[in-house]
Amino acid sequence: MYGMVNRAIEDLVCEKFGEEAWEQIKAMAGVDVDLFVRNETYPDDVTYRLVGAASRVLGVNAGVVLETFGEHWIVSTARDGYGELLDAAGKTLGEFLMNLPNFHSRIVLIFPKLNPPKFVCTEVEEESLRLHYHSHRPGLAPMVVGMMRGLGKMFETDVVTDMVADRAAGAEHDEFIVRWGSAARARTQHLAAEAAAA
Ligand code: HEM
Structure with a gap:
């Protein structure tokens, strides 16, 4: 992956936990790189090892690390470096998601060496779709879940993302139902009612 991904992980860790934590994470990951160059590519393995080590050093599971990173990617990395691209992709969250495939x-x-997702x-409604x-x-x-949260912040709207197909559990690809606006609020209420009844 491009160095900007590893740099973004570094920024996030340093901002929230300090440089010492980052040095510890790099050491545990066995990554001996002083400075990741944004537009150079590094083996994916480096990124996976950094995420794994961050999970162990910070005491949270890798899913939480990735979710937090996804949000940071949108509200910070993409916003600071590529704000115009983000702004051009939609005036509302719905519009943005419809443009996401491109x-x-x-x-x-x-x-040019990007290996993008x-x-x-599908199932596009006024305030929801299947991604x-x-x-x-x-x-x-x-x-992706963290990125949806970041986009919710960017568009100042509530967002709820439910994973409905999981590649890790054997599905062909991952699928999410993303709801925003009043549909997200209704979903949150529904989930709270379900939790209270359990
Ligand atoms: C201007 C903003 C963005 C930039 C500059 C950007 C750039 C990148 C880069 C450099 C990678 C690493 C892939 C590689 O190096 O081969 C990546 C991966 C990825 N991007 Fe973006 N991206 C942006 C916005 C978004 C948005 C808005 C989403 C979705 C909400 C998204 C979803 C992803 C995902 C899920 C990956 C993981 C790679 C994979 O599944 O293989 N990105 N992107």
Whole structure:
């Protein structure tokens, strides 16, 4: 993956836990790189090892690390470096998600060696849709959930993302029902009622 991904993990860890934690994570991951170059590619294994080590050093599971990273990617990395691209992709969350299938084709112009995920939207309603996530890489679904949360912040709307098909459990690809606005609030109420009844 491009170095900007590893750099974004570094930024997030340093911002929340300090540089010492980052050095500890790199050491535990066996990653001996002083500075990741944003537009150079590194083996995916480096990123996976950093996420695994972050999970152990910070005492949270890897899913939580990836979710937090996904949110940070949207509200910080993408916003700071590629704000115009984000703004051009939609004025509402619904519009943005409908444009997501084409989004990385613009990123490929900047990063030609990109190996991007593929997104497909189906069952599109006023405030919800089914998001299909096809990836060359395993295990990154929690990152998508975090990205949806980041997009909710960006568009200042409630978002609830339910995973409805899980590649890790044998599905062909990951699928999510993403709800926003009043549909997200209704979903939150429904889940709270279900939890209270259990
Ligand atoms: C301007 C903003 C963005 C930039 C610059 C960007 C760039 C990248 C880069 C460099 C990678 C690593 C892949 C590689 O190096 O081969 C990546 C992966 C990924 N991106 Fe984006 N991206 C952006 C926005 C988004 C958005 C809005 C979403 C979805 C909500 C998204 C979803 C993903 C996912 C899930 C991956 C994981 C890779 C995989 O599944 O193989 N990205 N992106």
